[in-house]
Amino acid sequence: MTAALPNPTDIVLEARHVAKSFGRTRALVDAQLELRAGEVHGLLGANGAGKSTLSRVITCHIRRDSGEITYRGAPYEAHSTRDALRAGIVLVAQETSLAPDLSVLENIFLPELGRGGRLSYATLRKRAGEILARLGHEHVLPLDQEVRRLSAAQRQLVEIAKALALDANLLIFDEPTASLSPSEVERLFDIMSRLRSDNRALIFVSHRLEEVFAITDRVTIMREGRTVANALPTASLTQSDIIRHMVGQEIGSVYARQERAEPAHSAPTVFEIEHLAAAPAVRDISFAVRRGEILGLGGLVGAGRSEAAEAIFGLRPRQGGIIKVDGREIRPQKPADAVKSGIGLVAEDRRFQSIVPDLTVRENLLLAHIGQHKGFGLGYAQRAQRMAHLIRSLDLPADRLDANLLTFSGGMQQKVVIARWLLLEPKILILDEPTKGVDIGTRASIYALLREIAASGVAVVVISSDFEELLGLSDRVVVISDGTSIADLPAAVLDEEKLTLLAAPRTSTARNTDFLKQLTRDYGGAGIWALLEEDEVICLGATQAPGALDTGLHPGRASAIAATHIPAALQSRVPQFVTEAAGDRATLLLPMRSRRGNDLGWIGLTLPAGEDLPPPELIAARVAALHAGD
Structure with a gap:
């Protein structure tokens, strides 16, 4: 370029x-x-x-x-x-x-x-x-x-x-x-x-x-x-x-991972969201976070990720859905309710949602504490030890805590906002674009801090438009598109290209899903749209005619190829129908590319093996024509 x-x-x-x-x-x-x-x-x-x-x-x-x-x-x-x-x-x-x-x-x-x-x-x-x-x-x-x-x-x-x-x-x-x-x-x-x-x-x-x-x-x-x-x-x-x-110095990998005493995938679930709805941006979002896990919410701008965070935190009215903390349902109507339940939110727009411009660094740092504190005075003394630790770990200027926060850089302001919530030692911390406008050195310290607090048992949810950041930082990624959660995958099976394809608005992927429906209407059986790796498959879409044999693939899920019902076809990847070892299914897999040659995944059609099968060349021509005009 x-x-x-x-x-x-x-x-x-x-x-x-x-x-x-x-x-x-x-x-x-x-x-x-x-x-x-x-x-x-x-x-x-x-x-x-x-x-x-x-x-x-x-x-x-x-x-x-x-x-x-x-x-x-x-x-x-x-x-x-x-x-x-x-x-x-x-x-x-x-x-x-x-x-x-x-x-x-x-x-x-x-x-x-x-x-x-x-x-x-x-x-x-x-x-x-x-x-x-x-x-x-x-x-x-x-x-x-x-x-x-x-x-x-x-x-x-x-x-x-x-x-x-x-x-x-x-x-x-x-x-x-x-x-x-x-x-x-x-x-x-x-x-x-x-x-x-x-x-x-x-x-x-x-x-x-x-x-x-x-x-x-x-x-x-x-x-x-x-x-x-x-x-x-x-x-x-x-x-x-x-x-x-x-x-002025070398920095190691900003996404360096730490060994954990308890793997995140075996820890108990701390935070659950079921079918969250908050019109008009949030339609049906579900996810769960375990203790010590960093969950990424991926998607394009306008997908509904920030609005979902606001609805969870009581900043936006909900029309439906269940929110659970430690298995107990909560119904936050305002941010104070969410904070009382152990939830903290670092909002996306630092200037308008997180900072009080006329207050000092110390006063901004202790804002959430003041909201939670009961009794006479400000109660700063009870947070002194924790605040001193955060100031050291985030490299905040201990000698300038009484200066106006707006005299500091955007990165330093963001550190103060994050430290504000860490002072309260939350069970769940949601961060919306946590490194927006932050330099590489500050990003490295923020990532290290998030890993540290996750290792201490906090459930961390990160919303980021930087897909490299999301994949480098998260253990799992839940993909949101058009206000709906459509995939829940380990970060290790994704890369930026796959995540971009998964996050595409449903309106832009409708052509592919409609094509699958047309295939199953024309020939019966089951249709799939998937991304293939050496040993794994990520299903992007699936349709099935009544009574058709199942492929074992489910949209938004990653599966080991050997665990599906069509492993022979997924492994061979030849442009002809491949019959499985059991002799009951035959599957045709065809690569799908845009006019510019971009990989758009694979289209598959699974039919009963004993029946007359349509010519593979005919279906291949239809797949090739699908994106020829893009």
């Missing part, structure tokens, strides 16, 4: 020796940046390194104390964000800055609403539709809906659409993928590639190194307010090189 490096003479923006302090905190010390037209430039660094501060200096959200910036060959002396917008410089922020009471349409064209003259809403609606179509979300964002009613991921998409509406020459994407699923990230990267091809300059701020290597041409790396690596070609670097520049 990375393009050839642009001509060195096409320098759009250059920053030299930029410095910025907030009181006694030096956010930027000696920041350098060189940005060329027609490139995607990665701006990297750990939380607090100065990336966002430098981005906001460029867009005039804050004024630099010293240093020089040139833009298009001339000194850049813009005095306001409006000046930056007029110059064609736009920031897509990590924490969105939208007008919550205005509609999606009005937010996309917010800068135009402040200009004189009459606006044609019909024209704006048409332009918005074109922009959202380019993003692949023309049906996801309702243009007339108030932004306050959108999820964090949808608000991020509005922010991106607003930047594209300005037709800017220099776009700064500050963690734009933090709330996006892998397929949505790919769509965004396609858009960024087109913008690069139009000779625009893009700055891409991300903590996900795999994204950095996928989309950037060059990178600049910052540490403690200084530029430690300036405009290096991405192709010349490895992940280890970048991490070493970012944190």
